[in-house]
Amino acid sequence: MTQSPSPAVSLARDLLRCPSVTPAEGGALALLEARLEAAGFTVSRMVFRDDNTPDVENLFATIGSGAPHFAFAGHTDVVPAGDQDAWAHPPFSGEIVDGVLYGRGAVDMKGGIAAFAAAALDFVAAHDGKLPGTLSFLITGDEEGPAINGTVKLLDWAKAQGHVFDACIVGEPTNPDALGDAIKVGRRGSLTGTVTVTGVQGHVAYPHLAKNPVPDLLALLGALQALTLDEGNERFQPSNLEITTIDIGNTATNVIPRQAQARFNVRFNDIWSVASLRAKLRQTLSDVPGLSCDWSLDFAPDSSDSFLTHDAALIDALSEAVEAETGRRPELSTGGGTSDARFIKNYCPVVEFGLVGQTMHKIDERVATADLDRLAAIYRRFLDSYFSAA
Structure with a gap:
């Protein structure tokens, strides 16, 4: 009998089947909205506009109240698949072959979203919806595009609604070779x-x-x-x-x-x-x-300064969760390109941790299902540690 996929793998597969190439929503945010609302989250969907760029759909979801207020952040938009005939498996089919999930966005970053959503849903269920603080999701559809109608405006909107974040993890692929290699604690400008x-x-x-x-x-x-x-x-x-x-x-x-x-x-x-x-x-x-x-x-107007996060409680809790699940202490890195963390750092301490990035933006982008489950376990362990220490 074929074993059913885990919650993280199942959600990642379903997200990969949504053709959400920037700026198209492709059904990805609707899928997350349904899953989160069913678990008791209050979900807001909003479209942000600009005269010179396409309209972009975004999602904010929250559950609980009071401090600490922790947020997971990420993007459901993906880069184009390129020559689809060159893929071993169709880029929007979400096929699982020999323990590997294939599809555009598998590591950048629908896999990361699926892992932190699975961890959050399990955490909420374990507390019967009565959290020791607030847990939120900041999900944009504009990270791979101009980054004008996405996270920047979503953060402004959340602030106007009275939300004050204490810490955030962005689920970008941060590991060069194996899960547990690195946490991004800053980025160059x-x-x-x-x-x-x-x-x-x-x-x-x-x-x-x-x-x-x-x-x-x-x-x-x-x-x-x-x-x-x-x-x-x-x-x-x-x-x-x-x-x-x-x-x-x-x-x-x-x-x-x-x-x-x-x-x-x-x-x-x-x-x-x-x-x-x-x-x-x-x-x-x-x-x-x-x-x-x-x-x-x-x-260009989208220039950004470098940043470095010094929040020891956030970094230590995540590092210890990574080490507990992978057996390796992650390097604290500032290498690589930019991400939406450059905007989030203006609102709260932020770090990045996600999957292995070797196949991101490539033909046959893929992730081992075992890595998805391990990443979900890391996020789950982190949530226990972070909220219990508050």
């Missing part, structure tokens, strides 16, 4: 810039009648590429700047273009702030000699 050089368009046979912006752009990018921002410190790895696009838009081989543009992104540590890094980059470009064209440097 992110800054995106655009360099635009404007010359004079003309015929390539008459360069004296034109100004070619490309050599100047290359000189500016060379200065950025040669820049050593720092060597890192005991808390963070070195800052790095990567050029991500060079765009000229010239389809003719006999025309000197009028304009050339490039974009770059900096992931930076706490040696810098957004303001000080912007000033450094602008000065670096201003010091480039011999330019003949006009240039400008603009920064």
Whole structure:
């Protein structure tokens, strides 16, 4: 007889069957809403809008009252599946084969949501719905997109409703190789810039009648590429700047273009702030000699500073739960990219812990069902510890 999947695996499978590619809800939030309401949570669904970005559906669920108020946070939106014919199993089928669950979002991060939802539902049931505090869910559909109509506005909404959070875990995939490797206790900042050089368009046979912006752009990018921002410190790895696009838009081989543009992104540590890094980059470009064209440097509005969480009670409770279930003491890490924790840190201490991230965003994204169950057990053990210590 085939054994029925565990609550965490079953919920993860059902979530994977929801095609919630950003910004589509795809049925994922409706599924969570039904499961949480059945367990006694008060669930609110809201759509946030912006003139320049798609509407996004979000979910806030809460149960209990008073302090401490702990929140799990995550996102049900996923990146596109890519070439679906290249998948061993359809990306939105949630197939389980030889103890492995396949599907887009298996590790980033529907699997994490399923694990913390299963843990929370078991915790609530064990207390007959009478919690020693408040337990909430912050779930967005915009993390893989512009991140404008998701967590930022959801947090503002929750604050306006009178919710004050004491701590939060984001269920992003944090482990590089095996469950229990690492807890993210901070993140580097992110800054995106655009360099635009404007010359004079003309015929390539008459360069004296034109100004070619490309050599100047290359000189500016060379200065950025040669820049050593720092060597890192005991808390963070070195800052790095990567050029991500060079765009000229010239389809003719006999025309000197009028304009050339490039974009770059900096992931930076706490040696810098957004303001000080912007000033450094602008000065670096201003010091480039011999330019003949006009240039400008603009920064994207979604820049974020680095952060580091120091809440010992939160970190210790999670570390001890991880060690109890996996046998390994997790590293306290600040590596990797950005997540919605960069917004949550403005409201309460936040850490991140989830599944192994090796297959996230890849063809055949997948997770071992045993890891889903182990992650749910970690979250469950954490909830016991966190609320009993309050």
